[in-house]
Each structure stands twice: as C-alpha cells, then as structure tokens.
Amino acid sequence: MTTGLLTTTVGSFPKPPYLQKARNAFASGKLSREELSELEQQATREVIALQEEIGLDILVDGEMARGDMVVFFAEHFAGMEVGGLVRSYGNRYYHKPVVKGPVRWQEPITVDLWRYAQSLTDKPVKGMLTGPYTMVEWSFLEGYDDFRQAVLEMARAVNYEALELDRAGAPFIQIDEPALSTRMEDIDLAIEAMAIATEGLTAKTATHICYGDFVSAYPRFLDMPVKQFDLEMANSSHDLVELLKTEGFPEDKEIAWGVVDVHSHEIESVDDVVAEIKRGLEVLPPERLYIDPDCGLKTRTWDESADKLRVIMEGVRKVRAELGIE
Template sequence: MAVSFSELGLDLPILPTTAVGSYPKPPELKEARRKYLRGKLEEEDLRPLEEKATRDWIETQEEIGLDVLVDGEMYRGDMVAYFARNLEGFEMSGLVRSYDNRYYRKPVIKDEIRWRGPITLDYWKFAQALTDKPMKGVITGPYTMMDWSFDEHYPDRRAACLALARILRKEVEALVDAGAKIIQVDEPAISARPEELPKFAEEAMRIVTENLDAYFITHICYGAFEFIYPEMLNLPVDNFDLEMSNSDLDLTGLFKDEPFTEDLSFGVVDVHSHVVEDEDTVKSRIDRAMEVLEPEKLWIDPDCGLKTRTKEESIEKLKRMVSATEAARDELEV
C-alpha cells in the first residue's frame, strides 16, 4: 500500500466488508428522475428525495454491519453519463444498449474537456456526515469514460483518456482534501482492449492516484481478466475490486499460477441474480479466497453495484455476506 490504514487514521477489522457503489433507488425517486429527464421537474426538486434515499441506505448499511460504507449513488443515473453531464466538452447522444434491457445516453466529446468543479464531493460530504464509519469516494475512471464515449475532438484514444485522467485527478484531490481516505476508481472497461493497458491505461490511473494520501481501489467487473492478468497488477492502486462469484471463482486458478500481489476485494454475492445466496455458500467463497490470499489482504463485497436488484434482495444479500464474514473471522481467531 502507498499508505497504511493507521497513517490514514482508519481502524478496520480483518476481512473488511463493503459494497461496491450503487443501491436500488426507491420508486418515488425513480419517477422523479424520469420527470426530470423529460423536463417536467427541476433539479432542485430531486435533492430532497435523493437525500432521503441516501440517508435510508446509510442507516441500512449501519444496521447490517458493513465496515466501509458507500453513499448508494442516489443522485446518479448511468456511471459515465453522470460525469459527462457535469464536465464541459461533452454532449449527450441517443440511447445505447449496455446490457440486458438497460440503456444509457452515450456521451460525445465535442470539445476540450474541462472541470467545472467537484462532481461527487457534495454528496460524499453529506453521506460521511451521517456516519462515523469511513465512506468511500467513488468515481468513474478515465479509461472507462473514454471507452464508453464517442470522441469527436481528441486525435486518438490515448489523448482522450489522458485528458480525462487530468480532469478526474481534480475530483480526487477535492475528495482527499475534504477528508476522504478511501477512493474507488471504477474501470469496468479496462480489459476491453488488453493492448492499451500498458500503452496508456496505466499512465491514466497514475495521473489520477499518485502522490495522494488515500487508499485507492479500482473496481473492475465482468471483463476478460484472463487477457490482462497479471499485467493489470501494474495499475497504481492498493486494492483490486473484482467480480468473482458470477464467474464461479475461476479467477482463483489464475492467482495460483501467478500470485496476486495487492489487496483484493473479493465479490462473494452475484448481483445479476435474484437468488439470495445462503450463508454457507457465501462462507465457502470466502474460504476459497483465503486459499489464494492472506486474510490480511482480503476485503469482502458483492460482485458489483446492487442497483439492478430490489431493495429486499440487496439487503438480504448483504446480510448473508456480513454474517458469513463474521463466521470466517471467528474461525481465524480460534
């Protein structure tokens, strides 16, 4: 790690539990957001609903017993479009299918990208003030922002990616200056073109993270990890948050051949399934994780954000995750 937890003033248990980022929005907030996007509601009218939903999810995470919390992203729609709408240089195009029957408006880079000011800071501060537990700052990374946008301004993908990295660095600096100790950079697209990882994806992440007093996580999900491992370990972060359960933990085989050298947030519940895993199943996944990594290097979380699940499913999955982790901790103490 670039910095230790003690240096950051963090007191985390072994096998810290957390969530990736998003939670399901309540029906009244979903309807309000639809009205807002159709121009029938002002942005300030969303804020009370977003704050209430955020407060509810903070209370729920506290009750469940998570160790590191997230704000739940009640104020965000799509992870890329949300940032693009808050940066100069972007315009929004039509709907593009991302997966299943889910769509997002693909951003278009029309001009030089500029930072207007903090994008996530206000809600991070609001959420952190509701709890004594550490609150992750969560941003979408420059490679994914570049890959999931049309570029009509920069000469090539590298130039667009590095421009975004310099802008997102400002967002991270604002979070760190405000007291955020744990920053997560979401990069689900990082395995899309393996040849670009050493060419400029690593450089972009370095721009975002270097020389800052924070613990950095990168979340990478549903990608072709076998094509970027172990090279992805060169990304300058402290922790890799990986989807594991949806792929039947097959990545652990790679880790036996090429040891995992950083901390690992190990996904133990499948967020694309309505099935709520029983505690024994989740515990077996944690045990499998400890076969390839020391417990001191492991975090426990879902595969990805939970926004596609119902509130009830999300809560039950997190409860099973926390209870299974507590059982694993008890065994480590024996």
C-alpha cells in the first residue's frame, strides 16, 4: 500500500436494481432470507470488484444488506423495535425504530458480511457501525426517561459488535454519528458514548459525521476518541480549514477528507479534486490525510459513484506524483 493520500469511501454504495427488487420481494414474503443473502453477497462481490478496479486503498462492503443505517441495527438489538412509517424528508418514508429498553447486543450483526467482503480482497475492508448517539437520536425513545442513559447503554451494545469485528480481524472500524451534525450541542454526550463504543478495540477507529457545524464545536469535537475523522470537505466552510490551519489538529489523529459532493449528479473535475487535496495538505501531511467522497454514495447511481471515485483516484495519483509518493 502507498504511504500517503490513502483512498477510501464513507461506507454505503448504491444497491444494484436486482438487489433492490429482491429486498422488496423479501419484505412481501416472496423471497427467502437465503435467496436474499445470496444476492447481497453477489452485490458485495460487485462492490469489491469495482473498488479494486478503480484502485482504492481501503475498501468497504458497500452496506448491501442495509436499508436504513439505524433500522438495520434496531432489528438486531434487544430492546429495540421497528415502528410504523414516518416521513423523513421529501417523499421518503421509513420505519422509525423505537428504543424500548433495556438495549442489549445479542448476536453478531455485521461480522459475516464483513468477513465475506474481506475474503474477496487482499486490501483492508472497513467494519462499519452506526454510532450510539445516532441510534437513539433517530429513534423514538419510549423505554427510558433519560436520553443520556439510553445513549450510554446503546454505546455498550455497539461496543460488543465492534469487539466482534475487531476479533474477526477488521483493521478499521468506523462508527458513524451523522445525527450529531445538527446537534453539536450534544458533543459531550457523543464523546462519552464513543469512548464506550470503542473500548478495547485494536483496530484503527474512525467516525463519520456529515455536514456538521465543526466550527462551533471546535476544539471540543477533536476529543472524540477515534483515530480518524471522516469529514465532508468538498463544500465545507472555509472557516473550518482556516481554524484547523491556524489552531491546529492533533498530531496523533487523521482526517479522511471528503473531496467530492455525493449529493450532486455532476462529476467533479480532476482539477477540483486536486485543489481539494491541496487544501487538505495545508492542514495535514499526506500520511495522515485520507481522501474520499464527502458522504455515503447510496444516493448516487452505480455509474455516478464509479465516475466520482475514478476522478478522486486520478486526482490522488496526480498529487502523489507531484509529492513523489509511490
């Protein structure tokens, strides 16, 4: 593996149409769990092959078995139920989970598919989990009077799953907290929960928080007990970059710098990507600067995802060549 500007993705990939169809068929009882699992594995093979072909360094399984990132775990944790349909944004509806409590981990949830994905490649595959704060914040809370207590118990459940991934050999474990974006005032609780969620892990830890107001939460958010922050930078405020440049960023931490906008159909130019990478290099040396899209790719089409990743890779290769990185 190269030593600088390692490339990765945030986690999700678009599901191929056959898998979306199969998920619907499974939901209406027309397809067995085994048949669906086989198609999830097929899609995982395709996602790994795509990332290999593009030349990314740290791969993901593409989350082919997940619909919603909270519902997927809610279906497996004791003390959680999947509730009725709720409107999330626009015309999108989903089954918002209910935290009934007490929340407990029961069995490995992500390990089999992670292991399968890792068996397909010599490159490292990240383990991907939804963070405890997001799990509770994006659910209805019924069984607890105390939000904090629910988040901390959820953190223990997430920790058990993380430890399973760790024991299985996952070299990276990413625990995402997108719900924090709009609730930076809860950063202290999220940090306390992340400390529990990452306890005892030997894997490199990362967290992804989309589009958060990091400027207002600076420097407190840097205390999040993970090695790597995966941040959206393609459209981020100039202020955050300035703050990181002038006030600093911890020497023992890394940033995965999101350089393309996953919410736009438009494919960025290689020059755009190069410019973004260079902004990152003003803050961090290449060994601690990872390059990726700014969020999960699941809202894009397969081809758009591939095109955006190819542009990222081309930009990275260009900058690596300029810096003399093999």
